[in-house]
Amino acid sequence: MPLPVPRTSHQRQQLAFLFFAVVVLCALVFFAARALNDGFGNSEAVTHQARTQLETPLRLQKLMQMSIMRVHHFHIRGHHDEAAHFERERQAVDSLFAEAFSARNGPDVRDLEMARGHWNEAVENARKVLALVAPTSVPLDRIHADIQQIDMAVMMASDAIGRVHERDRGQISRRAEEAAHHNRSLVRMVLGAFTLTLLAVSAAGITVYRSQVVFRELSARDGLTGLLNRREFHRQLQRQLAQNSRPGHACSLILLDIDHFKSVNDTYGHQFGDTVLQLISQCITREVRGGDLVARFGGEEIVVILPGATSNEAGVIAGRIHRAIASAACTAPDGSCVRLTVSIGIASFPEDAHTEDSLIRAADQAMYDAKSRGRNQVRRHAEWATFLHPSSGALSGPLPET
Structure with missing residues (x-):
């Protein structure tokens, strides 16, 4: 086993620095893991929010189309229960409009106001058609004119909602790119800091190791002759x-x-x-x-x-x-x-x-x-093995030559 080597104050300082660097490295890894987890968690939240925000306009368009189909069915078949279905779906459309308004501002609000205005116009005309007692007995020209107005209003409302949807896609794409850029920057920063800290720890470790080797070598030598002690x-x-x-x-x-x-x-x-x-x-x-x-x-x-x-x-x-x-x-x-x-x-x-x-x-x-x-x-050590004569200094036996 190697003998214990006393440490100088310089070595103690180096060991203290090495210990401090290791602690910093561990802390950096911990906080980096938390930061990366938060960053990717935010990305998931942005993705979920984007999915919800994109779904609302599409659901609005789909539900408006389904509601207006009730008017067409009523005109063709004359079933009065279509009016009740229409009112339920109309209420669902109004709820989706309220949801869409709560999450938007600026141009989106203006387009949503326009879409809701066209939708209200379509609802008013649809109620007129659905209020007919016998729609099949009404002249076709009159029914067709009302239904065309309803379809036109719904189409214009869908166009306005479509513009909102396109802006949503653009905003969400930008936010997703910003989140990805933030995560990439965070990863680069963490890797850079980790690399620098690791290099510092490695340099400190190498310095301590070399000083230990040198000190061990010096501690094994005689100070006067340079021979082993x-x-x-x-x-x-x-x-x-x-x-x-x-x-x-x-x-x-x-x-x-x-x-x-x-x-x-x-x-x-x-x-x-x-x-x-x-x-x-x-x-x-x-x-x-x-x-x-x-x-x-x-x-x-x-x-x-x-x-x-x-x-x-x-x-x-x-x-x-x-x-x-x-x-x-x-x-x-x-x-x-x-x-x-x-x-x-x-x-x-x-x-x-x-x-x-x-x-x-x-x-x-x-x-x-x-x-x-x-x-x-x-x-x-053996008494018979004498290499040099004790008195004259001459060899008493053959001393091997090199």
Whole structure:
């Protein structure tokens, strides 16, 4: 599990902004959904109102035609019950006129007044015809003249109502287009705001993620040498041992200590000691493989994790490191050239140890064995694996060359 990383005030501000942006995004989605629902609800209301408004003139025309047909039936058949039917339908027409007047103004009212005037004229003439006792005995010329006047009045009333109907269609089309335009504008506005907010949230999230990555990387590094710190070393070692725990896999550890580092600090000062640590860290980093992990273990001790490396392969890398440091020189504040040496211990998993603690302890024992034998040498944990002669500094066994 990754170790918890403390957050800086800048990171807390970024997280607060990200949280605020997410809240704004959620609120925007909520209000956008409500606005769209209201907008489409208004469109449905406009559609229903339009349907009702368009139906009224058509019903008026149809009902007037049906009423006048009663007069024609009476003239042809002489049935007196047609008068009662006519009066009922006439009342229905008057009710529709009242309904039509209540929802209109301007030119529509004038046309409706004209239509109602023609309708009243038709009603008056129709009542005269329907009042005849025996319509079939009345001369045809007289009946035809009355019926023609009725038909003409109804036709003129229908024409006036037709004009109202056409204007209704135009107004309703405009209102429907306005409602559709409003809905389209609302959708574009919501999508635009949603996109901008989403971009802001994404940008904030990416910024927070990058800062977390950078901060995590910095928190895993030693401030002086740039190597992994001890906490990150333990995390990486646990991971490498878990990955190389299968049969046939190995993992080695190199632990080195700078010889006489306390004397260097006491003689030349701690600032020069820091320079020595940086120089040795650079030498080690240059000599290890690409996947190896170098960490500052503490003080003047540096440790190298060698994933997949056996004891012999670790010896090759340790030999390179030893020679690189021995050939390096550091100029002291007084101008003198200071030669550096290190004592190196090697331990391998699972050859020398089977756990993280025991592997570190084995490498530490090998390193102190190198120190006890005179420093400036490489020692493996196994007593028989001596790479550098303790007294002369010559190789007592073949140290693999690269």
